[in-house]
Amino acid sequence: MAKKHLTKFRPYLALTILFLSLFTIVLVKMEVRRLGYTVLKLSRELEKVQDDLRSQKMKLAKLTRPSLIQSVAKSRLTLKEGRSDQYIHVALLSSIENIKGMQERRRQ
Amino acid sequence: MKSRLILIFIGTTLLWSMLLVRAAYLQVLPNEKLGHLRKRLFEKKIVIESRRGNIFDRGGKELATSIEAYSLFADPSLIGDAKEVSTYLSKKLKMTRKEIHLKIGQKQKRFVWIRRRLDRETKLEIERAQIEGLGFIKESRRIYPNESLMSQLIGFVGSDGHGLEGLELQLENTLSGETQTIYLDRDARGRPLLEDGSFLEQRKDGSDIWLTLDAEVQYKLEEELIRAVSENEADSATGIILNPKNFEIIAMANVPTYDLNHPYRVPPQIRRNRAITDFFEPGSTLKTFAVASGLENRIIEPNSKYDCEGGKMRIGKKVIREADSHHAFKFLTVSEILALSSNVGSSKIAFDVGDKRYSKTLSAFGFGKKTGVDLPGETSGLLQDLPWRRHLLSNISFGHGIGVTALQMAVAYGAIANGGLLLKPKILRQRDGKSAPKETPQRILSREVSEKLKMMLTLATSPTGTGASARIKGFPVAGKTGTAQKVKPQGFGYMEGAYLSSFAGFFPVSDPRFLIYVVIDNPKKHYYGSVVAAPVFSRVAEYIAQKERLIPTMLSKTQFQKGLIGRTGSHGTGTAIPKRNELLEGYGFQVGDKMPDLIGLSLREAVKRLSGTSMAINVTGAGIVKETDPVAGSTLQEGYRLSLVLSR
Numbered sequence: 001m002a003k004k005h006l007t008k009f010r011p012y013l014a015l016t017i018l019f020l021s022l023f024t025i026v027l028v029k030m031e032v033r034r035l036g037y038t039v040l041k042l043s044r045e046l047e048k049v050q051d052d053l054r055s056q057k058m059k060l061a062k063l064t065r066p067s068l069i070q071s072v073a074k075s076r077l078t079l080k081e082g083r084s085d086q087y088i089h090v091a092l093l094s095s096i097e098n099i100k101g102m103q104e105r106r107r108q
Numbered sequence: 109m110k111s112r113l114i115l116i117f118i119g120t121t122l123l124w125s126m127l128l129v130r131a132a133y134l135q136v137l138p139n140e141k142l143g144h145l146r147k148r149l150f151e152k153k154i155v156i157e158s159r160r161g162n163i164f165d166r167g168g169k170e171l172a173t174s175i176e177a178y179s180l181f182a183d184p185s186l187i188g189d190a191k192e193v194s195t196y197l198s199k200k201l202k203m204t205r206k207e208i209h210l211k212i213g214q215k216q217k218r219f220v221w222i223r224r225r226l227d228r229e230t231k232l233e234i235e236r237a238q239i240e241g242l243g244f245i246k247e248s249r250r251i252y253p254n255e256s257l258m259s260q261l262i263g264f265v266g267s268d269g270h271g272l273e274g275l276e277l278q279l280e281n282t283l284s285g286e287t288q289t290i291y292l293d294r295d296a297r298g299r300p301l302l303e304d305g306s307f308l309e310q311r312k313d314g315s316d317i318w319l320t321l322d323a324e325v326q327y328k329l330e331e332e333l334i335r336a337v338s339e340n341e342a343d344s345a346t347g348i349i350l351n352p353k354n355f356e357i358i359a360m361a362n363v364p365t366y367d368l369n370h371p372y373r374v375p376p377q378i379r380r381n382r383a384i385t386d387f388f389e390p391g392s393t394l395k396t397f398a399v400a401s402g403l404e405n406r407i408i409e410p411n412s413k414y415d416c417e418g419g420k421m422r423i424g425k426k427v428i429r430e431a432d433s434h435h436a437f438k439f440l441t442v443s444e445i446l447a448l449s450s451n452v453g454s455s456k457i458a459f460d461v462g463d464k465r466y467s468k469t470l471s472a473f474g475f476g477k478k479t480g481v482d483l484p485g486e487t488s489g490l491l492q493d494l495p496w497r498r499h500l501l502s503n504i505s506f507g508h509g510i511g512v513t514a515l516q517m518a519v520a521y522g523a524i525a526n527g528g529l530l531l532k533p534k535i536l537r538q539r540d541g542k543s544a545p546k547e548t549p550q551r552i553l554s555r556e557v558s559e560k561l562k563m564m565l566t567l568a569t570s571p572t573g574t575g576a577s578a579r580i581k582g583f584p585v586a587g588k589t590g591t592a593q594k595v596k597p598q599g600f601g602y603m604e605g606a607y608l609s610s611f612a613g614f615f616p617v618s619d620p621r622f623l624i625y626v627v628i629d630n631p632k633k634h635y636y637g638s639v640v641a642a643p644v645f646s647r648v649a650e651y652i653a654q655k656e657r658l659i660p661t662m663l664s665k666t667q668f669q670k671g672l673i674g675r676t677g678s679h680g681t682g683t684a685i686p687k688r689n690e691l692l693e694g695y696g697f698q699v700g701d702k703m704p705d706l707i708g709l710s711l712r713e714a715v716k717r718l719s720g721t722s723m724a725i726n727v728t729g730a731g732i733v734k735e736t737d738p739v740a741g742s743t744l745q746e747g748y749r750l751s752l753v754l755s756r
Contacts, residue, residue, distance in 0.1 A: 036302035051176040055228075061170035061253035066327035087654060 152294035158285025159248060160269060161314035163262060163276075165323040166358075166537055170253055172262055172276070172368075174269075177225035177249035180234065184212045184220060186241035193239055197222065200234055212241075224267065225249040250276075252368035258326055260362045260381040261483070261535075264371045273371075273379060275535075278484045279317060282539055286312040318538040320356035325349060328651045333363040333626070336644045340609075340631035346383045347644070348518040349652070350623045352525035352614060355533045357481070358622070360515075384481065387489040387511035388627070391592025392431070392574075392637070393612045394507035395454040396561065397520065399446055401461045401469035403557045408457060410443045410560055416452040423499050428455055431591055431636075443564045447573040449589065451506040458505035463496035466504070472552040473520040474530065475512055481533045489513055507592055518625040521612045524561050525586075525620035528553030562586050566617050578613050578642035580650045582660030586620075587613020587645065589637035594630060606630050609640035615649055622652055705740035706733045706752065714752060725749075731756035 062068075073079040134142065163172040180201075187193055194209040201208070201223050211220045224247070231244055250265045263274020270284065271277035288311070292300040333345040349359040362382045366374040380386070402408035416437035419430040430437065430451050437450050445453030458466055470476065476491025490511030496504065503509035515533060523530040529549035536544055553561075565586035569575035574589045590610035593602040609631055614623040626641045626648075634640055652658075706714040714733050726749055737751040738744075 033301065037299065039302050040300060051228075054173065055175050057170065058173050058175050058251050058253055061173065064169070065254045065257065066324055067255070067257070070327075082654070 147291065150293055151291045152298060152300045154290050154292055154300060156288045156290065156311050157246075157248070158287050158311060159313040160250065160265075160285070161283040161316045163283075164316065164318045165321050165326075166319060167322065167324075168318070169323045171258060171319070171323070172250060172252050174248045174250050176228065177247050178228065178231040178244040179224040179247050180222045180226060180231075181243055181245060182212045182220050182222055183241045183243070184215050184217050187212050188240065193242075196237065196239070197234070200230060201226070254323065255367045255369060256365040257323060257330065258321065258360070259365045259368050260379060260383075261321070261360050262368060264368050273484070274381065275317075275319075275483065278482060279539070282317060283314040285314040288312065315539065315541065317536060320351075320358065320534055320537045321360070322358050324655065325648075325652060326359040326361060329359045329648055330361045330363060330365060332644045332647050333361055333628075336626075336628055336631075336640060337363055340628060340633045340635075340640050342628045342631040342640075344382070344629045345627065345644075346514045346629075347624065347626045347648070348383055348514055349648070350518050350522050350533065350625075352522040352620045352623045355519065355522055355526075355531040356537070357533055357535050360535075381483060381485060383514040384479075384483055384486040385513075387487055387513050387516075388608055389508045389510065389592045389595060390512050390517055390610060390627075391507040391590035391608060392449045392451075392454075393517060393521075393588045393590035393610050394510065394512070395446060395449065395505065396524070396565065396588050396612075397470055397473055397475075398454050398458045398461065398466060398505040399442055399564065400473075400524070400553060400557065400561055401466050402442070402457050403560055404469065404553055405461060405465050407460050407465075408442050410441065410564055412442050413439050414442070414445060414453050414456045416440050416445075416450050416456075419450075419452060421452045421455060421502075423455075423502055426499055428452055428502055443567050446564050446588065447568040447570065449568075449574050454505040455502035458501050459498070463494055463501050466501065467491070467494055467496070470504075470510070472530075473523060474516055475510065475520065479513075479515055479519050479533050481515060482535050486515075487513060489516055507590060514625055514627055517610075517612055517627075518623060521614065521625065522623050523552055524558050524565075525614040525623050526558075527555050528558040562617055562620075565613070569613065574636075574638045575611065575613065575642050577638055578611055578645045578649075580615065580646055580653060583615045583649070583653055583658065584617040585613050585615045585645075585649065586617045587611055587642070589642055590627075591635060591637045605632075607635040609635055609637040611637050611641035611645045613642075613645050613649075615653075616658065621656070621658070622649065624648055703736065703738045703740055703742045703744055703750075706736050707740070709733050711752070711754060726751045727754065728752070729754040 160174045162170060162174070165171055184190070190209055190213050193212060194205045197203070197208050198205040203223065208222060211222055214220065222242075234242065235244070248269065250269065252259075252262065252264070261274055263276040263278075264272060265276050266272045271280040276283065292302065294300050329347045329349060333347050336342065337345050345361075345363050347359065347361045348357065350357055360381075360383050362380075364374075364378055366378050371379060399408070403410075416430075416439070418438065419436040421428045428451055431449065437448065437453070440448065440450055440453050442453075442457065444450075445457065461469075470491060476489055478486045478488045492500065492504075492509065500509050519530070519533050522533075526549070528551055530552050531547055531549050534544055538544070563586075565588060566584055567573055568589075569578050569585045569587050575585075575587045578587050578589075579585055588611070590608070590612070592608045592610070594606040594608055595601075596603050608627055608629055610625070610627040612623075612625045614620040624645050626644045628640050628644075631640045710732055711727060711730075728751070731754045733752050734755050735753040
């Protein structure tokens with residue numbers, strides 16, 4: 001009996017599966033199309049952000065150019081260039097070694 | 109009846125066949141016209157503009173970069189009130205109303221540029237006004253954030269974004285990328301249909317390049333050259349700083365400079381990189397190579413003596429004189445000839461060497477040929493063909509009768525500083541993501557000869573030498589001054605009262621890290637190299653020493669005898685060791701002095717008291733000096749370390 005019912009509904013089932021498949025294909029294609037628009041939009045935003053980054057880097061480079069830094073240091077911060085006699089060069093010996101060395105030489 | 113039916117059947121079949129054939133013709137066979145039509149209706153052309161590569165200095169500082177820019181165009185046929193639009197745009201674009209009206213008033217035209225490469229803020233402001241007939245096209249604009257720094261070296265691009273001068277031209281292929289055009293299907297609104305975003309990764313941008321130059325050192329060099337030009341009322345100046353270990357160019361400056369963002373505000377001669385494009389007679393800085401040739405060919409030694417004939421020597425009908433008429437030298441050693449810059453002395457050395465050997469030496473040092481640096485417009489200079497008559501040989505020995513570029517001089521002195529090894533000068537550190545390939549150095553002088561030359565050049569900057577004003581505290585300097593008369597523009601004879609002042613030197617002598625060559629063109633106030641160029645060297649070298657945190661050199665007897673002084677010579681008598689104590693004392697080394705009493709002084713005061721000695725000072729603690737080693741009154745011995753203990 002059940003088999004007879006199945007046989008009766010087979011064509012309708014086939015048609016349903018067919019329509020569902022076609023519907024799915026259409027939905028997937030629409031989704032691909034939609035994602036394509038999203039990718040395009042994001043790519044434009046990415047380009048805009050990259051342009052912004054380059055522009056900011058350029059502004060930073062302009063602000064850190066040696067002539068401007070020197071000008072600001074001298075005029076606004078009243079700094080002066082160091083003279084050679086203002087630099088103290090300290091040799092790279094640890095403090096303990098230094099004292100030990102001194103004590104050794106004194107004993108001698 | 110039957111025949112009619114057959115006829116109708118045949119006719120209908122024929123018509124349908126024709127349709128089928130036509131359909132097959134249209135769909136199967138390729139058709140250019142239809143292809144174009146399809147493209148126009150269903151495809152969108154996308155141009156992927158490449159971005160030009162950036163130029164960085166050795167520290168990663170941007171020297172040239174490209175940013176987005178928008179070029180404003182108009183369709184005059186769509187513009188309503190041209191006068192109103194001109195008035196509005198003139199305020200925004202800082203152009204005259206007449207200029208704009210001239211462009212948009214031509215109603216028959218469909219496209220005119222109004223202004224190229226505007227910034228984004230201006231573009232947005234104009235867009236907000238929503239004026240019909242105006243539009244923007246996105247382009248890129250080259251920006252040089254440091255304005256006039258390294259201007260002749262970097263060069264600039266034209267309105268089409270291609271390099272026109274300097275590195276922008278030389279490295280055009282590396283810096284410019286590849287603009288690509290792709291075709292994608294589009295929808296009814298004209299938007300491209302993307303099935304995958306892989307085309308976005310197809311952008312072929314230009315490669316970035318990293319230079320060997322240091323922007324801060326370059327700035328200091330340019331600043332000092334500008335100061336020298338101003339103080340001495342000179343026409344121009346050129347300077348090069350080189351690392352003699354690897355021949356990387358750290359700075360290359362020409363003044364006057366110009367703003368790279370506005371290159372056409374100066375005449376073309378200012379834009380030229382004179383360090384490589386112009387050659388000149390270098391003067392006394394070339395004497396070093398006559399001596400080098402003599403030493404290398406074992407014809408002379410540093411202590412060989414020459415009779416300088418009281419400062420005047422006759423060659424045929426011509427007379428060779430010293431640069432300073434007061435210099436009536438008699439007998440001078442080769443070291444002294446270099447230190448005191450005797451023209452007669454160098455001529456006699458050149459006669460002993462001979463034109464063939466001397467020419468070979470000069471050629472080995474790179475004179476008369478291009479250095480091969482990666483910059484456009486380099487000249488090879490001028491080295492005359494053999495044979496050289498005696499007068500010419502004499503002239504060349506003291507730097508006349510030969511044409512050299514500033515870079516050639518720097519490279520030649522670099523070979524001396526580098527122990528006799530010559531390399532190609534480098535300006536690129538990294539290109540296309542790859543470092544510059546390693547090069548095999550070429551030996552042009554023996555190590556022994558180069559050490560002897562270093563010693564003699566160090567004497568030249570001693571208090572009695574012509575280069576005394578090139579000295580810097582704490583570091584022995586080797587160098588040579590040059591004062592050359594300028595050749596007349598026509599090429600025959602010399603200009604009256606016009607000179608080129610130069611100085612070539614390197615430091616520290618024991619381990620040369622920096623070579624600096626400076627040449628000042630036509631200084632009017634003073635003209636001797638020792639007065640004009642040597643102080644520039646000194647100031648720049650001092651800056652570099654502080655910036656690079658070089659530890660002052662300790663001068664000990666061992667150091668002098670070990671590497672800096674040559675052995676006994678074969679020409680003449682005596683040893684090759686020059687007056688050692690004179691040299692030591694010349695650098696503030698107080699041999700035999702007593703330790704001062706520093707107890708109770710602050711560190712700054714103590715160091716000030718000890719300045720004038722090149723000895724290293726070890727400091728422990730903070731506050732005021734409590735103990736010293738050696739104690740006050742002790743004799744200072746060479747090679748000793750001074751120790752200070754401080755506490756609060």
